[in-house]
Amino acid sequence: MKYLAISVTAAAALFSSAALADGETIAVFTKNQTNPYFQAVRVGTETAAKTLAVKVIQYIPTKPDSIPEQLSQVEDVIVKKPSAIIFIPVDYKALVPAVEKINAAGIPVTNITDRSAGGNFVAFVGADDYSIGLSVAHRLLKAMGGKGNVVILEGVKGSLTSTNRVRGFNDALKEYPNVKLLASQPGNFQRLNALQVMENVMQSFPSIDGVLAANDPMAVGAIEALEAANRKALVVGINGSKEAVELIKSGKLLASGDFNGFIQGCVGTEIAVRNLRKQATPKEVMLKPIVIDQSNSAPYEVPVEQRPCPTLEQIVSN
Amino acid sequence: MNARDLSLASLPIVRVPGVAIVLVVLCMVFALTSPGFATPANIANILTQSTILLLLALPMTLMIMTEGLDLSIGAVLTFSSIVLAVTVVATGSPTLAFLAALAVGLCFGFGNGVLIAAFDIPPFITTLGTLGIAQGLSLLVTDGQSVVGIPRSIEQIYSGTLAGIPLPIIMGALAYAVTHVLLYHTRFGTYVFALGGNREALRVAGISVRGMLIRVYLFGGFMAGVAALLMTARLNSAHPTAGIGMEFDAIAAVAVGGTSFERGNGWLLGTLLGVIAVGVLRNGLNLLAVPSSAQVACIGALVIVALFIDGLRSER
Amino acid sequence: MSTDAPTAVRSHFALSRDVMQAFYRLLAVALLCAVLAMLSDVFLTANNILNVLRQTALLFLMASGLTLVILTAGLDLSIGANVALSACLAASVIKITGSPLLGVATGIGCGAMIGLANGMLVTALRIPSFIATYGMMWMLTGVTYYYMAGETIHGFPPGFRQLGSGYLLGVPMPVYVMVLFLLIGGLFAQRTIWGQQIYAIGANQVAARLSGVPVERRLVLVYAVSGAMAGLASLIILARINSAQGDIGEDLTLPAVAAVLVGGTSLFGGSGTVAGTLIGALILTLVLNGMNLLQINSSWQPLVTGVIVLLAVWIDTRTRRIGE
Numbered sequence: 026m027k028y029l030a031i032s033v034t035a036a037a038a039l040f041s042s043a044a045l046a047d048g049e050t051i052a053v054f055t056k057n058q059t060n061p062y063f064q065a066v067r068v069g070t071e072t073a074a075k076t077l078a079v080k081v082i083q084y085i086p087t088k089p090d091s092i093p094e095q096l097s098q099v100e101d102v103i104v105k106k107p108s109a110i111i112f113i114p115v116d117y118k119a120l121v122p123a124v125e126k127i128n129a130a131g132i133p134v135t136n137i138t139d140r141s142a143g144g145n146f147v148a149f150v151g152a153d154d155y156s157i158g159l160s161v162a163h164r165l166l167k168a169m170g171g172k173g174n175v176v177i178l179e180g181v182k183g184s185l186t187s188t189n190r191v192r193g194f195n196d197a198l199k200e201y202p203n204v205k206l207l208a209s210q211p212g213n214f215q216r217l218n219a220l221q222v223m224e225n226v227m228q229s230f231p232s233i234d235g236v237l238a239a240n241d242p243m244a245v246g247a248i249e250a251l252e253a254a255n256r257k258a259l260v261v262g263i264n265g266s267k268e269a270v271e272l273i274k275s276g277k278l279l280a281s282g283d284f285n286g287f288i289q290g291c292v293g294t295e296i297a298v299r300n301l302r303k304q305a306t307p308k309e310v311m312l313k314p315i316v317i318d319q320s321n322s323a324p325y326e327v328p329v330e331q332r333p334c335p336t337l338e339q340i341v342s343n
Numbered sequence: 344m345n346a347r348d349l350s351l352a353s354l355p356i357v358r359v360p361g362v363a364i365v366l367v368v369l370c371m372v373f374a375l376t377s378p379g380f381a382t383p384a385n386i387a388n389i390l391t392q393s394t395i396l397l398l399l400a401l402p403m404t405l406m407i408m409t410e411g412l413d414l415s416i417g418a419v420l421t422f423s424s425i426v427l428a429v430t431v432v433a434t435g436s437p438t439l440a441f442l443a444a445l446a447v448g449l450c451f452g453f454g455n456g457v458l459i460a461a462f463d464i465p466p467f468i469t470t471l472g473t474l475g476i477a478q479g480l481s482l483l484v485t486d487g488q489s490v491v492g493i494p495r496s497i498e499q500i501y502s503g504t505l506a507g508i509p510l511p512i513i514m515g516a517l518a519y520a521v522t523h524v525l526l527y528h529t530r531f532g533t534y535v536f537a538l539g540g541n542r543e544a545l546r547v548a549g550i551s552v553r554g555m556l557i558r559v560y561l562f563g564g565f566m567a568g569v570a571a572l573l574m575t576a577r578l579n580s581a582h583p584t585a586g587i588g589m590e591f592d593a594i595a596a597v598a599v600g601g602t603s604f605e606r607g608n609g610w611l612l613g614t615l616l617g618v619i620a621v622g623v624l625r626n627g628l629n630l631l632a633v634p635s636s637a638q639v640a641c642i643g644a645l646v647i648v649a650l651f652i653d654g655l656r657s658e659r
Numbered sequence: 660m661s662t663d664a665p666t667a668v669r670s671h672f673a674l675s676r677d678v679m680q681a682f683y684r685l686l687a688v689a690l691l692c693a694v695l696a697m698l699s700d701v702f703l704t705a706n707n708i709l710n711v712l713r714q715t716a717l718l719f720l721m722a723s724g725l726t727l728v729i730l731t732a733g734l735d736l737s738i739g740a741n742v743a744l745s746a747c748l749a750a751s752v753i754k755i756t757g758s759p760l761l762g763v764a765t766g767i768g769c770g771a772m773i774g775l776a777n778g779m780l781v782t783a784l785r786i787p788s789f790i791a792t793y794g795m796m797w798m799l800t801g802v803t804y805y806y807m808a809g810e811t812i813h814g815f816p817p818g819f820r821q822l823g824s825g826y827l828l829g830v831p832m833p834v835y836v837m838v839l840f841l842l843i844g845g846l847f848a849q850r851t852i853w854g855q856q857i858y859a860i861g862a863n864q865v866a867a868r869l870s871g872v873p874v875e876r877r878l879v880l881v882y883a884v885s886g887a888m889a890g891l892a893s894l895i896i897l898a899r900i901n902s903a904q905g906d907i908g909e910d911l912t913l914p915a916v917a918a919v920l921v922g923g924t925s926l927f928g929g930s931g932t933v934a935g936t937l938i939g940a941l942i943l944t945l946v947l948n949g950m951n952l953l954q955i956n957s958s959w960q961p962l963v964t965g966v967i968v969l970l971a972v973w974i975d976t977r978t979r980r981i982g983e
Contacts, residue, residue, distance in 0.1 A: 058635055059906035064809025085635035087625075087642065087797075089906060092578060092585050094625075097392045101629035104379045104388060118489035119582045122498070142491070182957065183487020183583070211957050216900045217907070221714055225951035228707040229699070242904070245813070249901050253824035254706075268813050268902065458969065465927070468920050468972045471913070475965020482958035591736075591793060598790040636808075640801025646794035650786040 049079045049108035049301055051294065054098065056115050057089035060214070061266050062240075062286045063113070065329050066138065069290020070111060073334045077298045082107070092119045099123040103130045109147075109297040110134040111290075117185050118142045133300055137293040138286070139185050147300045150293045152284050152312040154186050157263055158193020158239070160314045161282035163200075165235050165261045168279055172203040173234030176226055178219050178247060179211040180239040187214070190239045190263060190282075207233065212243040219246030227254055236260040241269040241281055248277055265317050270325040273318060283315040283325075291334035299337070310340060360601040361652030362613055365645065366620045373627035380630055387509055391501075393622035394515040395420075395577070398570040399593040400614050401522040402563035404602050407594070408609035409538040409556060411459060411466035413563050415451060417589035418477035421582075423447040423571035425481050428490035428581035437497050444575075445568035451477060452564020456557030474590070481583040490581040501576035511573055518566065523611055525562075535559060536609065596621055599649040620645065680923050683978055684938045687971070691942065695949040702952060709831055711941075711948050716833035717895055718940040721911060722918040723844045724774075724888030726936045727881045729919050730848070731861045732928025733788035735882065736912055737777060738889040740799035743908030745769040746893035747803055750812040750903035759819035766897070767890040773799065774886015778879030788882075796912075803905050813902030823898025833895050837937070840888070844933035857881060861928025917964065918943055921971040942967065 053070045055063040067083055074081045084102060086094040095115045102110070103126060110132055114120035117139045124144025127134045136146040165175070177194050180187030191209070198206055207230045212219030219238065223246060227233065236251075236258055238244035244262025251258055262269055263282035272278035289312070296306045317325055374381040399416050406412050423444040431440035451473055458469040503510045526532040534555045537545050545552050575581050598604070599620060600613030624645055628638045695702045721738050728735045749766035753759055773795070780791035825832045848854040856877050859867040868874050897903055922939025924931025946963060 057906070058804040058809055059807070059904055059909075061809055061811050061904075067809070082632040083635065084629065084632075087635055087639045088588055089909070090584070091588075092582055093395070093574070093589075096577065097625065098629055100388055100392065101626050104382070104385045105630055105632075116489055116582055118491050119578045119580045119585065122577065122579045181487070182482065183485065183489075208954055210951065210954070215906065215909075216902065216904065217896060220900055221947075222951060224710050224714070225707075225948055228701050228704065228710055229952055229954075242811075242902075245902065246900060249824065249899065253899075266811070268811055271814070458973075462973055463976050464969065464972050465925070467926050468968060471917060471920070472965040472969035472972075475961040475963075475968065479959060479962020479965065482961065483956075486958065595790065595793055598787070604787045604789065634805075636801050636804035638801070639804055640798045643794040643797025643799075643801065646790060646797070647780065647784075647786065650790055650794075651784050654785045 049298065051079055051081045051109045051111060051297055052084055052102045052105075052107040053081050053111045053290075054084050054095060055113050056086070056095075058085050059089055061268075062264055062284070065266075065286035066113065066290040068329045069287040069334065070294045071290075072287075072330075072332070073291045073294035073298075076334065077295065079108075079294075079298055081111075081294065086115065090115050092116050095120060096123045099126060103127065103132070106130070107132065109301055111293045111297055112136050112141070113138045114141050133297065135293050135297045135300070137289045148293075148296045148306055148308055148310065150289050150296065150310045150312075152289070153314060154189035154284070155193045155196075156314040157282035157284055158190035159197050160193075160316050161261045161263060161280055162194045162197035162237055164280045164316045164318065165237060165259055166197060166201045166204055168259055169204065169235050171201050174205050174207050174230065174232055175235040175237060176207050176223070176230075176233055176247075177209040178222065178236065178238040178243045179209060180214040180243070182211050182213075184214075187211075187239050194237045194239075204235075212238070212246065214240050214243060216242040216246040216249075219243035220250050223247045223250035224254070227251075227256065233258045238262045240264050241266045244269065244278060244281070245272065248272065265315075265325055267325075267328065270317065270322050273322050274326075276319070280316050280318040283312075283317050285312060285315075287329045287332060288312060288335060288340065292337060292340055295334070295337050307337070307341060310337075312340070360610070360613060361649040362600050362616045362620055364652055365599075365649050366616055366623065369620060369623050369627060373623065373630070377627060377630040380627060385626070385630075387512065389619070389622045389626045390515070391509045391511045392626070393618050394511040395570050395573050396589065396592055396596060396621070397515045397615065397618045398518055398566045398573070399589055400596045400600075400618050401518055401611070402559070402566045403590075403593045404597050404600070404609055404611055404614045405522075405526065405535050405559050406466070406563060407597055407602050407604060408535055409559055410604070411556070411559070412470065412594055413455060413560065414467065414470040414590050415455060415473040415477055416470075416563055416567050416593060417586040417591075418474045418481070419448055419451040419564060419567040420570050420574060420589065421584070421586035422451075422477040422481045422484075423568045424575045424581040424585060425484055425490055425583065427571055427575050428493055429484065431494060431497065432490065432492045435494070437494065440497075441568075441572055444571045445565065448564040448566070448568025448571065449561060450564070451567070452561040453557065455564070456560035459560065460553035460556040470590075478583075478587075485581075485583045487583060491579075493575060493579050493581075497572075497576050498579045499576070501573060514569070514573065518569070519611075519615055526609070526611055531555070531558065539609070592621065595646050599646055601653055617649075620649070680975065680978065681932070681935060681938070683974065684923060684935065684942075684971075687974075688938060688941055688945070691945050691949070695945065695952070699949070699952045702949070707948070707952070709829075709834070711944055712834045712837070713831040714948065715937070715940050715944040716831075716837035717892060717899075718914060718918050718944060719837050719937050720840060720888055720892040720895065721915040722922070722936045722940050723840055723933050724885035725915050726844070726919050726922070726924050726931060726933050727848065727857060728788070728885045729861075729924050729926060730857050730928055730931055731878060731881055732864070732926070733781065733878070733881070734916070734926070735774075735777060735792045735885045736789065736916075737773065737792040737795040737799060738885065738915055739908035739910070739912035740796040740803070741770055741773045741886055741889040741908070742893040742896065742911055743905060744773070744799045744803045744806075745890040746897050746903045746907050747807055747812065747905065749890075749894060750815070750897055753815050753819060753897075754812055757816065759816055762815075762819065762897075763822075763894055766894040767887050770890020770893065771883050771887035774883040774889070775879065777886065778882035781882065782875040782878050803908075807903075807905040809905070811902055811904045815897065815901055820898050820901060823895050823900075833899075836891075836895065840891075841933060841937055848933055853877065853880070858929055861930075863929070914943060914964075917968050921968055923971075923975055939971070942971065
């Protein structure tokens with residue numbers, strides 16, 4: 026017990042002294058500690074914070090994707106009154122009361138990645154899941170020569186990200202009448218789930234030519250399942266993660282849609298700070314849908330920690 | 344061992360259990376290190392946040408005293424909340440919706456009770472099964488989506504105040520008072536103590552053990568229904584994952600509060616302190632901006648340290 | 660938990676009851692297979708059967724160690740978190756040293772150490788196993804999150820990958836591992852003195868202590884074994900998915916507990932078998948496989964699994980009563 030008390034006090038001293046430092050403090054809310062996408066967002070906010078001379082504090086639910094816990098964290102943070110908040114809601118509808126509480130406390134909040142269904146924001150920074158799904162599916166269907174059989178691996182049922190990406194997949198499929206959709210099953214954005222779903226789906230269908238996965242980990246799961254069964258199919262994913270880029274280089278993954286958490290973190294932070302410093306800010310920044318394949322993967326090989334943040338002008342003028 | 348436990352349980356003031364020590368230490372540390380912690384607004388914030396967990400932990404105390412538990416309570420809360428939201432959106436009547444949510448809670452509570460008492464299926468397995476059923480129903484009804492469009496009158500239940508005190512705190516206090524009276528001042532309560540410690544004596548006295556067990560789980564279902572109202576008001580929506588894992592939080596709070604898994608040693612005030620200790624820890628760590636991975640580890644440490652102190656005491 | 664359980668003596672009568680229980684459960688598996696074979700024409704193909712067995716192997720490995728814990732009337736809620744930390748550490752070791760052997764040693768060693776810690780909490784500190792392992796789950800998860808910092812470790816040597824995705828004589832490697840541990844676990848539990856002592860502890864801890872069973876040491880052993888099996892399972896997962904991420908152990912604990920319970924092991928301790936757990940794991944895997952093959956909306960999965968857990972255990976209590 027004494028040990029715990031001492032360590033808590035020590036930790037407290039450490040963090041409270043840091044929190045009292047001068048300059049603006051920005052509280053950043055992400056969904057979980059395990060998905061590399063949100064780590065890229067956090068690195069983006071921290072990289073931008075360094076150049077802008079502000080301090081960011083990360084708040085992540087201890088239980089991954091917990092709605093009540095994110096709401097509690099927002100309530101706790103309001104007590105601390107940070108200068109600004111950057112917010113990715115765990116659920117775009119269920120966290121609206123959290124945004125309303127932030128609004129009521131008068132803290133400016135910038136929304137990134139998942140567009141909240143309500144509340145007032147300084148700006149929204151995101152990428153269009155639908156058009157990324159659409160373009161990466163186009164890339165696959167073209168490579169398949171416009172014919173064959175495909176399988177879709179969906180994300181978590183009901184999540185905005187999964188719904189929109191899968192809608193993009195399906196709309197692309199409509200343009201290729203000779204491509205047959207064999208199955209569309211959720212792999213919950215997780216590797217092991219996707220691997221087992223893929224194994225089971227392969228039993229029903231002797232010929233699968235393409236796999237559309239709603240994120241990179243599921244694409245990797247599908248690749249592992251295919252390799253283990255000694256079968257070949259073209260696979261695409263979404264996120265442009267480090268792992269995906271390496272697999273693209275080695276030819277195992279055809280392409281990955283660039284849903285760039287790092288840039289969203291950078292731009293979100295820059296907008297939040299500009300707003301605090303009474304500079305002009307755009308109301309909305311949507312990143313262009315980019316498909317990463319062997320032709321353009323080189324810049325993505327740099328680890329996110331070493332990448333510089335693009336400026337707002339660079340992103341908006343693109 | 345038994346005789347000593349009983350004498351300690353009968354004199355709750357004499358025993359200074361692990362949870363009280365932990366709570367006092369946590370409050371002192373946070374009050375000293377975080378300027379925002381010991382303010383009336385933040386204390387109200389902590390208590391309000393703790394209400395939903397308290398509503399689940401109170402009946403869980405009774406279940407654990409009867410050598411049972413309810414793993415389905417978080418999923419039942421979720422499903423009740425979804426039924427509440429769907430009903431209020433469809434009919435526009437908050438009263439009807441609340442009654443529907445209570446009915447769902449009571450149905451699951453009754454089902455759990457019957458399976459445990461009449462079919463002799465152990466509580467852990469029964470409620471693991473009904474957890475799956477409630478979770479599956481939640482997903483099927485909503486297809487994974489949030490249910491929105493709740494009228495403001497329901498949201499008021501979470502955000503409103505009475506004489507300056509937030510309504511959830513009043514509801515939590517009321518629920519605690521009711522459970523306290525039930526447990527310590529009614530025959531039902533006496534039977535609950537006996538269900539864990541001395542089931543045979545109940546049978547000899549001609550009391551229906553089955554009937555009593557069913558009532559315990561019905562009470563759990565009822566509280567899950569009430570908690571569903573608070574959860575829906577809090578989120579202003581219902582979501583099929585909102586209550587996932589809360590059953591384990593509730594069980595941990597009960598255990599931290601000193602209720603033993605063996606032989607009907609229940610302590611309701613301990614459960615209240617346990618719930619508040621968890622709330623204080625999470626709030627304090629957030630105020631100090633402790634990294635989330637350290638927060639996760641701290642919650643585990645809290646559970647083990649509190650139980651460890653209790654273990655030291657019982658060895659004396 | 661309960662002290663009025665039958666005594667530790669495992670008579671011929673008790674054994675024959677176990678045989679009956681196993682028979683009923685195999686009947687359930689056969690029934691399930693018959694239904695699935697009628698509904699889906701690919702179900703009974705050799706490929707799909709091997710596929711089901713490979714998926715069963717993973718669940719069984721975690722559940723087999725857990726079976727021993729539950730036989731002593733305990734519980735281990737930390738196995739999912741244990742799998743995550745063991746997998747991440749083993750992955751780092753393989754990446755850094757390039758040696759799969761060191762990685763395997765790390766995974767199993769880490770799992771066993773965590774199990775040992777659980778055993779110490781339960782015996783030396785006398786914390787109920789449910790709470791001790793629940794606290795342990797949070798602490799392990801915290802360490803894993805801190806260590807991984809949201810990153811992924813991926814790409815292991817082909818030799819190591821064989822453990823998860825390789826074949827020998829046309830049968831997937833994990834299936835051999837499963838059979839091996841089914842034999843070891845079964846022989847250990849049924850045919851050794853230590854195994855019998857574990858049953859005795861579960862049936863009546865006080866009586867076991869009085870009859871000279873070193874209860875504390877056996878309990879520590881049981882938790883360490885459960886931890887080591889989680890470590891082993893983490894290696895199979897690593898080898899199968901070729902990468903490690905902090906969320907690798909999420910949603911693994913309760914299915915393992917369900918497999919043990921559907922397999923007929925009683926939570927009150929003292930009765931159940933490792934072979935039963937294999938059948939339990941097989942039933943749960945078959946259900947998921949069938950739902951995937953029939954392309955049933957995945958929202959039905961928790962509901963169907965819940966009903967099956969209830970049915971299995973209810974039939975179990977019924978047949979047990981008839982046996983008595």
